[in-house]
Structures are given as C-alpha cells and as structure tokens.
Amino acid sequence: MKRRTTTTLDDVARAAGVSPATVSRCINRPASVREEKRERILNTIERLGYVPNGSARALASKKTRMIGAIMPSLDNMLFGGPLEAFQKEVGSAGYTVAVACSEYDPQQERIHIRNFLESRVDGLLLVGAQRDPDIYRQLEQQGVPYVLTWISSDTRKEHCVGFDNAAAAEQLVDYLVTLGHRHFAMISGFIEHNDRAKARYFGVRNALERHGLSLPPDQLLHRPFEPDAGRDAFHLLMSAENPPTCILCGSEPHAYGALFEARDMNVDVPGEVSVTGFDDMWLASQISPPLTTVRTPRGRMGRQAAHHLLAQLRGERLVAPRPIETTLVVRKSTAPPRPTPLLQRVDTDHFQARTRVKSGS
Known part of the structure; x- marks a missing residue:
C-alpha cells in the first residue's frame, strides 16, 4: 500500500498565497492575522488536511500551547459554564485546554498538577487558593503561570479571579x-x-x-x-x-x-x-x-480568568484583579x-x- 504524502506547512503557505510565517501565526496566534487572510488560511488547512506537528512546534518554541484545568467535579453543571467561557477565550489565542477532575481531593489534585507539569503545559487553571504551599513554590520555580478561580483571597490575591x-x-x-x-x-x-x-x-x-x-x-x-x-x-x-x-x-x-x-x-x-x-x-x-x-458571575469569571492567564503568558506585570460582584x-x-x-x-x-x-x- 502506497504511503500517503504528509501535507506540510509550506504546502499550505503556497496554496493560500502567503508566507510560512503567516501560516504559523494563524495557527498559533489567530487574532494576529487579518480576518480575510485568516479565513483563507484556515480553509486551505482544512482542504489539504494539514495537521500541525505539535511535538516539533513545542520543541522549537518551548511551548506546548496547552493549558491544564483542574476542576473539583465534572459531575456538576456548576463548573461547566466558566470552563467553557475560559476555553473560548484561550482558544482564540491558540491554546488548547486539557481538563482533569480532583473530586475535591487535594492529593488527587496534586497528582494532576504533577502530570500537567510533566506534560509541560504552558499554564494552569485551578479552583480555590487553599493547597500545600509546596505546590505554589514548584509552580513558581518552574515559571508556570496559574490562575485561581471561585475565590477572592488575601492569599495570592494577584492570582485570584473570583468573588468574595x-x-x-x-x-x-x-x-x-x-x-x-x-x-x-x-x-x-x-x-x-x-x-x-x-x-x-x-x-x-x-x-x-x-x-x-x-x-x-x-x-x-x-x-x-x-x-x-x-x-x-x-x-x-x-x-x-x-x-x-x-x-x-x-x-x-x-x-x-x-x-x-x-x-x-x-x-x-x-x-x-x-x-x-x-x-x-x-x-x-x-x-x-x-x-x-x-x-x-460564573461566565464572567471564566473569561476574566482566561484574560488574566493570557496576560501572564505574554509576560505582562501581574496585577491583582478586583473581586467580581x-x-x-x-x-x-x-x-x-x-x-x-x-x-x-x-x-x-x-x-x-x-x-x-x-x-x-
């Protein structure tokens, strides 16, 4: 059986009439490409069946474009709305969200955090601020941005997006x-x-x-x-x-x-x-x-959490958000x-x- 030829980024660029760099920007930072050009590139990607090589991209950029989200429960519609709002915002910036469930168990959450760090996620979405200080030290030592939701706390308030x-x-x-x-x-x-x-x-x-x-x-x-x-x-x-x-x-x-x-x-x-x-x-x-x-304010909280995490990923100075009413x-x-x-x-x-x-x- 003849092996199928893999479509490359250069193939997409030639077919769309743009440079390979523009195709790369469209994939990684869609909002940075004009709408008309972005639609043309995305249509070409779909027509040619191009699938970006995530491993190669991660090696080259040292970024996986993945964000880990750990929810206390996936059996409760309460967490679905803000998570969906969060995913839409970070998705528009070229990130994919991987979700895990801790079942309100701090040890299970610790395992998920470790697994996400081993997978080299670019950032983390967590619920609440109460956890072992060693976890925060590890995140800061490894330079992994994170956002804490559902709470407005004096502890790590610069990371908290939530309410009182x-x-x-x-x-x-x-x-x-x-x-x-x-x-x-x-x-x-x-x-x-x-x-x-x-x-x-x-x-x-x-x-x-x-x-x-x-x-x-x-x-x-x-x-x-x-x-x-x-x-x-x-x-x-x-x-x-x-x-x-x-x-x-x-x-x-x-x-x-x-x-x-x-x-x-x-x-x-x-x-x-x-x-x-x-x-x-x-x-x-x-x-x-x-x-x-x-x-x-669950939907608003999800959107603001995404904006706060994206700002960290861009290297912006961290400012404590105001509690949401x-x-x-x-x-x-x-x-x-x-x-x-x-x-x-x-x-x-x-x-x-x-x-x-x-x-x-």
Missing part, C-alpha cells in the same frame, strides 16, 4: 434577618480542604454574630455537594423538636435536595421554613418554589418566619446590603 464568598453569604444573612428570622441552620459542604465552603460558613457566622445571633453546632451539617445529601440534612433538621425557621444551603445541590424533601415531608416552603441556595444555577428559577440565592436574587423560597413567641425583636433599621439585591421570578 464570605461577603456574599453575609449579605444573604442580613437580608434574612430583616425578614425576621432568628433561628438559622446551615447545610454546608466539607470545609477542611475547601476554602470556598469555609468562606461561606464564616460569612454566615460573622453576619449572625453582628446581629447578636448564633449558629448552634447541631444546626450546622456538613454534607457532600449532592441533592440526596441535602435531602437527608433537611429531614434531620426539620424533624427536630425546635426546627429552624430558615435553612441556608452552601450550594445549590443542597438546596434542591432540601426542596425535594420538603415536598415529600409536606413541609411548606416558605410558610414553615425558608430555604436559600448559593450560585443561581439554571434550575434555581425553575424549581418549586423558585429559590432565593446568590448569583455568582455577586448578586442576591430574592425569589419565593423565603418569607418572614412563622409566628413564634421565641422570636426576639432586633433593630434592623440600619441594615444596608453591600451589593445590589435583585428580585427574580
């Missing part, structure tokens, strides 16, 4: 206190290795303390980020002798499970208990009752608490939300 989880949780509690709630419970993710969940918990606790309230230990339940876990936690909380008037959920899968269990238990939401979420995923506005929640979205899963003689009056006249409050259907 604690402030968003505080705003939510402040709003619920103005409704009259004094007896709170919280369904949280595990916080030992999750700085986002930890920040949300501390935001809730700090806001309650400002109002002279507290979150008793038996009213804080740590559960996996799954609807079934939210169901079980809701059932436990609402089966108590003195159930809460408001259950704060640190993630929306928790909140969805809580609402499903409320229906099965014939518990009226928000008549008997208010329920809140965090993130404003698509289902939040469709579930019954529609969920009061914090809207996180979140939005409190008030829907029908929250209302003033049921009448009870245990409620104590507190002064809420001076309540001011730090970020805007939006009413949704």
